[in-house]
Structure formats: C-alpha cells, structure tokens
Amino acid sequence: MKLILSMVAGVALLGAAQMAHASSHREAPAISKDPSVDNTDVYAFVSPDNPTTVTLIANYSPAQDPAGGPNFYKFDDDALYQIHIDNDGDCVPDITYQFDFNSVATQDHTLYNIGPITSLNDTDWILRQFYSLDRIDAGGTTNLGTSLPTPPSNIGPVSTPNYEALATAAVQSLPGGLLSFAGQRDDPFFVDLGSIFDLLTIRPGAPGNAGGGIDGLGGFNCQTIAIQVPIADLTSDGSTPTDPASAAAVLGVWASANRPETLTLNGDGTQTYSGPVVQYSRLGMPLVNEVVIPLGQKDAFNRSNPVDDGQFLSFVTDPELAGLLNAIYGVSVPSAPRNDLVSVFLTGVSGLNQPVNGTACEALRLNVAIPPASWEDPLGVIGGDVAGFPNGRRLGDDVVDIALRVVAGVLVPGFDGPPNSQLGDGVDCNDRAFLSAFPYVGTPHNGYSHSGHELCPSGPVPVRLLSFELEAVENEVRLDWRTADESAILGFRMERNSASVGPNLIPASSTGSGDYSFTDEVPTRGKYRYTLLEVHRDGTEHVLAQRDIDVRPVAGGLVLSQNAPNPFFGSSTVSFQLGTAGSASLSVFDVQGKMRHQKEWAHLEEGRHDYVLEASEWPSGVYFYRVKTDSGVKTRSMRVVK
Template sequence: MTRQPAVPPARTKNLEQRRRSRLPALLATTALVGTAFAVLPAGSASASSHREAPLVAGTPKLDATDTYAFVSPDKPDTVTILGNFQPFEEPSGGPNFYPWSDDAKYDINIDNNGDAKADITYEFTFRSAYQDRKSFLYNTGAVTSLTDPDLNFRQTYSVRRIDADGRSKLLRKADAAPSDVGAASMPDYGALRDGAVQPVAGGGHVFAGQADDPFFLDLRIFDLLYGGNLSEVGNDTLHGYNVNTLGIQIPKSQLTAGGDPVIGVWTSVLTENSKGRQVSVSRLGSPLVNEAVLPVKEKDVWNASVPSGDAQFGKYVLDPEVPKLVQSIYGIPAPATPRNDLAQVFLTGVPGLTQPKKVTPSEELRLNTAVAPSATPNRLGVLKGDLAGFPNGRRLGDDVVDISLQALEGALLPGHAAAVDGLGDGVDANDKAFGTTFPYVALPWSGSVTRPGPQGATSFLTGARPTGSGSPAGGLGEPVALGSLGLLALLGAGVAVRRRRTALPA
C-alpha cells in the first residue's frame, strides 16, 4: 500500500521532501544529546523538539514538540498516536490563549511497509469563530460545555484519512477542547476534555485540545552543557507548561499491511507558500533530533524534508558534535566513530522487534503493534526488558532521555563499561499523572493559578510566598493578590453590564 496515488502531485512531492531527514538526524541528535547526558549526574536532562529551528520558532502554532505511539493499554486491539504542538504555553497567557492555526494541515503519518513513505495520513484542519467580537474575552462567563454561549472563541476541526484508496472524511466540524482559562471560567475542565473525544467510523476515536506537556527535561543544556561545570542542573523546564495535543486511537487492523505488525510514525505540519503550494514547516518522529543534533544550517531543511531522504543527515549521526563537546568540557572520552551501533535503533529498527520486513533506513518512530502492553511498564523500556517501551514506539511515561543516553554511550555494545547502565538525568517522571483512557495525556495546567516551579507555587488568592531559595525578595504579598482580585471584579462587572445592555430592547 502506498499513499502517493491518492495525493495531488504538489503535495506528494512535498511529502517526499519532508521525509528525507529525520532518523539519521536523530542518530546525531540522540548521539549528541544522549552522550552529553550520559556524562552528567542526576538532575540533568535533554531537549525534545521545542523551538528547535529558526523558522518554526517564529510560528509556534506550527511547531511540533513530541510524538507518541503505543498499543493502547486499556484497548490492546488499538494503537494510540499523539502529536503535541505549540511549546511553552503559559497557562494564564490570555486573552487569546493558544489556538490551532486555521491555515495549516496537521498530519499524523503512518508507514506500514518500511519504504519511508506515508501509506496512511490522518489530516486535521481547523476553523475558528467568535460568538461576540465586541468582547475582548476568550469566554464571557463560566463555560460548562463545548457549545456553551459563554465560550466566546471556539475552534472546530475536521479529520480526513488519506491512503491508497483515496480520501475519506472521518469527522467534520468536531469541537476542539479550549485552553484552560481558569477555575472560574471553566469549573469542570475534565468534562470539556471528555466532550472533545470523538468516535470515528470503524471503532476509533480522535481528540484535539490542550494538555499538560508530558515531556520532562532541563533545557539549560544549551548554556554550554549546564553551565560548563554542572552548576545548572535539575530543573524540569517544562514543569507547569501546556501544549496542544492531537490524538487518534485506531484499530491495529486499519494501520498494518501485508502481515507486518511494524509501523513507522511521524507528524508534520503543512502550510501554503507564496506560490500556492503546500510545504512542510515542521516534522517530528523520534525525540531528540532536530533541536540538539542538527547544525543551524540544516534545521529548517530537516523540517521541510521527508524520511525517504534521511541519508543526507547521516554524517551528523555517525560523527556527532556533542560527545566531542562533552570531552572538551568534562574530559569524558567520546565513543569511537563511526557510531554504527546506533543505526539499528534509530534508522532501521531493531531486528526481531521494530525492524520491518523490508526497510529503507529513515527516521521514524517505529512501533511493533503485535507486542502487548506491559502490565508493569518500566520507564527504561527495552533496555530493561520491557519490550512495549521505547524505542518500540514511545509511551507517555518512557524516559527517552535516560534510554537514549545509555544507548548512545554504548549500552548496546559488548564489553561496555558497567557505569553506562546506570546513567540518568535525574528526571524520571512527568509533573502530572497521566490518564488511564484515551487521550491519556494529563489535563492542562489551569490559568487561574501561578505556574508551578521547583520552589513552589504562589497562591493567587492568599498571596502566599514561595519558601524556597528561588523566592524573590518580598514575594507577591497581599497588595498584589488583592489587586488581582479587584481586576477580576472589574472584568466581571463589565461583563454584567454588557449582558444587561444586550437584554434591553433596541
């Protein structure tokens, strides 16, 4: 099965270009980032794909951050694929908060025959609407449902499946879950999340909405590997931030082909250029690739490329920059190059587990759908004998930083140093518990509270001050909190006046 006959020539060419660069770059990325982390003590972390390339950093709505693919733990006859977008969403970032782009196509791509081309694509498109453009508010009262008149800004979305048989509309004008403005505006956000999970024909489900960012890491690696002396470690940079999440849960039988249970997955975002052609501006399969491995000159090229052309980035994987940097700063010898030991993990898949029957080396998040979910998941996945974990797909709780750094420092090589097996970054879990049903991601952080930090959060209502060493002199204090409440009261009064005027006869 191949997708190309069902796709217009312009888009097919673009899809081919988009798939040229990911896994070799991933090798470079994970080799680069992983090696760096392998030499760092507990508390260090790595970078995923947040603001990783110059062009997409200026268009955050189009920026893919992470991709996940796993056999659904509560419905093992299905596969769940999640794509996250728009990094570093500050929960209280109103009044516009964090919409999806109306001018983009958000794709979830599946390669089910190993040829590094999309055989199935689930395409999400969005439309925005305001109920009352005379108000500046995202919502004009407490929102209790996705169709509540008080939800001033709404987005709906449609989903199409594109494969060799053509294009089929799975969903039309479904309601996306809004940003979580706060407890007063959305007193039961969980109900709004539940309302945004939609069934599709054939036994699947889809979701679009905001969620807690499930990745955990310390981005201060970019300050010359944590300050050059490990003085900057141990902070989960994404703690308290949200992302926008797309999700599909589809029966395995609709994703696999030819008796091969292995699929390759990646997300991509397409927009129209000045010539009216669809071009890729963001692409993401496995974690830890574009952001920390590729040089600046290649980052935008990577986002515009496709897996079938990934060989062009192989040199950054086989001879990565980071191990050399680590050696120069910390005196840790870099593993010998070329790093051929990483090719199976990141380019072709692991034989007998995630390698397709026929494979074109490429960067995809590969998943063996025949492996049942683990009753006791291990965060280190395959390295610790849990064959349902990364790099066999990626579950939300997989510690991809620790896994990658151990593999990149030689855990798969015979005779490697015993110390390699215990390497880790000290950040072993997400800051929120994940759900037990689709879409599994945790509910977003609410905009009505101060964004949590390592030293503790400030109470909005009481003005309580953090007690940790990071507390600013004087803290927030009562005057600030009371002033905030006064602002809310003023806004509430304004809404009440507007409503009363609306009720009066013309």
C-alpha cells in the first residue's frame, strides 16, 4: 500500500509533515511540521578576520533538543539547501551555492554510535552524512567539492569527548580560497520567544532595555550551512570594491530549501520523493515573515520568490506590529505609509546599502566596501555601526531590539526618542560565545549536560560596552566609546601604557547610557596600549576594555573620525586626515537617501582637517556622512537629537 502526498500550485492537497513550504523558527503554519527544511536565519557579513571575503550562513532545523537521540539530527538527504546572491539589484539570483546531502550507515546497529567518536572517520560512528557543493551562475553549474564530511551531533562528553575538534575538521578548504562547513551548531538567534508571542509581554516590563528576558532558544541547536567566499567571486564586475558608492558594492542575499513536490509513503516503511523540485522555505531579512506578514499569507510568502515581493508591500508600509506597540504600551508610532520600513526591510538604505536602480524585495543587503567594525555595536546602524544590521547581518546583531525600535519609528523624525528608542525583549546576547574564525557560529550544546533557555554566559555586568574605537590623527589618539546600563558606576578612567591620562574621572551619564570621546596627545609616534576602566561608587575599578594602536603617519590614506559630539543638537565637528594633498568632498544623507549637506574642497593640504557641520534645522534621526578624496572613500553615521 502506498500513500502519495503532493503539493500542486503551492497548495497542500493532503496535510502531512513533509508538505510544508515556509520558513524561520516555526513562523508559518506549514513549516512548523517540517523542521528539516525550515530556514530559520540568514547571516551575511564581511569576514572580520579576512576582510577580502564575505561569510554567508544559513540555519535550518530550529530548536533542536541536544538530547534528541537515538535519531540525532542531520540534513534532509532529499532536500537541496541553497544560498543565493543577487549582485545587480534585480532580486533574481546571479549566483547560488547549493548543498546536497547524502547519509551513509557504515554498520547495522541500533544506536547512532557504539563508542566515542574521536574523528570524522571513526568506525564507532554509525550514521554519517556527506555533501556536495555546487556553484550555479550564468556559466552553468560548477562542482566545488564532493563527499565533504559533516561532524556528528554533539551527543555528550563520552560519545563526543572533543567535539570542537570534530567540527574544526569539518571545515573544508576548497579551490579559489573558499571555505565551507555544514553541520550542527548552537542556534545563534537570541530572543525572548515566550514574551514576544505572549502579546508582547516584555519582562520584567517595558520598554525592555534593562535585561531580564529569557532566551527562548538558549540551550538549543540548529543545522548550519556556511561558506566564506572572496568578494571578487560575488560582485557583478569581479572586483573587490573599496568605495561604498560603487555600483558593484551591494549584494542581496537570501537562502532557501527545495525538495521534490510529491512524497510517497511506502508500505515497507520507506519513503520516496518524486516530481518537480519546489521551494519549501526561503528567508533573507529576519523577522519579516514572523512579525510583518499576516498569518494567512505566511506560507504563500515563503513559497514565492523575492522578485515578486511587491505583492506583500502593504504589510510593510502598514505593519500590524506598530499598532500592537501602540495599543499595548501606548507607544506613539508614525502613521502609514511607512516608507522608512521599506528602505530597511526591502530596498536597502540609500547611501548605505541600497543597490543602484534596485528592486524591492526581502533580502539581506550587504555593502561589501564597508569594512568590519573594530568593535561591533549589537544595535548595528541605529547604534552608529554601519557594518551591522541592516547592512547585512552579523551573528551578534540584536535584530529583535533593532526591529522593535525601527517598527516603532526611530528612523522617523519625532519618533526617535524614548520609549521608542529603548524597546527590546530583554535578551541582549547569545547564550554561547561566537567563534573568532569561520564558521563563527558557537559550539552546539551536548545532550548530556545542557539545560534549556540558557542566558548570556557572562551574566549581567555593571556596564555594557557597545563600542570602543581608537583613531590616530598625527600625534593624537582619539578614543570614542559608547555604553549602556551604566547606572551602577560613577564614571570612567583612561590609561595609556598603564599610566593614567586625561581626567581622573570622566563622569557617567545620568541617563544610564552615553557616548564619550577623549583625545590624548602622545609624546612620540609608536605603539600604545589604552585601557578603559569603569569606576564604581565604592571606589573600586574594573577593566572594561583594552586596545592597542600604532601611531604613525597616514602614508597616503584617508582617516575619517567619528563626529564630535555625537549624538548632537545644533553643530558637530567632522574631522578627517589626508595622507597626501588633494581634493575632497563631504556629503551627508538621511536614511531616505536625501542629501542634507555637501561641501567640496578643490585642494586640501596633507594632514588633519576639521569641519563644523551645522544641523540645527535638521529633524532628529540617523544620518550618514561620507568623505571622498583622491585616495579613498570613508563613511560613518551620526545622530541628531532634539
């Protein structure tokens, strides 16, 4: 006897677990029954330890209980897992990397393993999985590797005694400087699922910027595919752009899972797939389907292609979530149509990551000409870090807090202050530390000793440091830092090579968070170590951060400093340093891409230049300023407050 299940024209004729086509953490009705092809999250960022490459990550199979034996987790051998890149802004993939999996049972045993697994070739590991990796582009399909190994699930200290060594062995170096990985990792998405979906019951109470949330995915794992690719292999002209305004600089990225449309359940217990291959899930920007697309459209959204996302535009320009924030917490939000959300979630932000003549669609937009931040702000662009979300997405970007604040209108003048700018879910970091090298996603929890809903490993700290940047200009070092949750301290103190410099106490902000700047004149050029200390109310001190810098001539380059003060009202000084004499220009844009100010210099001498920017007539909000010279282009963000 056979039972045949089929999907025709995107509609399931018979309800069954294998017929779903939606994506993210159980965010659509159908995919909640088919986790192996549930595309939960996508990440795209310039690799911090190899900035001539881009790292692309897609996760599937959410909320894996690490103790899920005896049938531990793997990819679906019948599915094709794909990461898509659009390099000309039309929302049609120009390049696709495709992972195709194949499981092999080495022996006929009841259990997943019959002894400790100490290598990827260990004969005690019974059920292994391999994959082939193809690149699909206009030139056809190119195989990049076959029989590439995946690591086992992290079972426990006896079965997988040195798990990270197994995972490291599964990182594959491929021709052309590519790296690939596929296997189980910690689920890197951090969010208080319990509070968000209990009618936004933020704990311990709104606005949600003081911690206290419970990571609903803490302690759970997922399946990860990841590739690290030279930027020149992805751009439309084969270049590695250094100018953020270059037409080749912006990439669109999303992922999908595909499988034949018909499932046959055979009488002997086996199952087979047949028929045309169809898309079961797709995901680019986080949270769009989860909190923007209505319930009745979620499955259709993920069955469709990004190029057709115009049909869902009304759900973005008039989002239900904004109304809930107003109804539940009395948060005043902008009126529809919300064109600010269109730029963040669909088109990219003009002047930052919007492709030239691009099409609106749900895809991550990454400007590969913007280098990695020396210190990542989890609030990304709205926190002043233009290398973060929504310019691509890094593992540490707090997309829940960002999305809540953006939907509340922080990019719209008049809506950028409290409580809109403070909204969050109380979960500010992942439960597992991320790795410093590819594939970056943290070690998966093992089944023997895990506990669910684990929190940030460091726990609460007196001060949360969001950024700490050093910049050398001639014989001066400018130090900028940003903090949150600093109400328990008196202030800060700075040391250079273990000797105190500057004021004995830089007072903490009375608002509980702040932006600070300090300039130190060094005696000679050379290498220096700066230590930022927090000073507690009882007089004790604690090292908050430590950074090294080499003070030397610019040598022909361009250095663009953070404007000061920032945030500001009225005027602020933009400073930049030229390594060689020549022309220069300064342009300032708002988040809608409108140019607010431009200044051009036909000739400037080598050295430092300060320009006082007058913005007293500008609405409050985030702005981007760009300095372009004969030797390069640099972009930073600033914030006007009123």
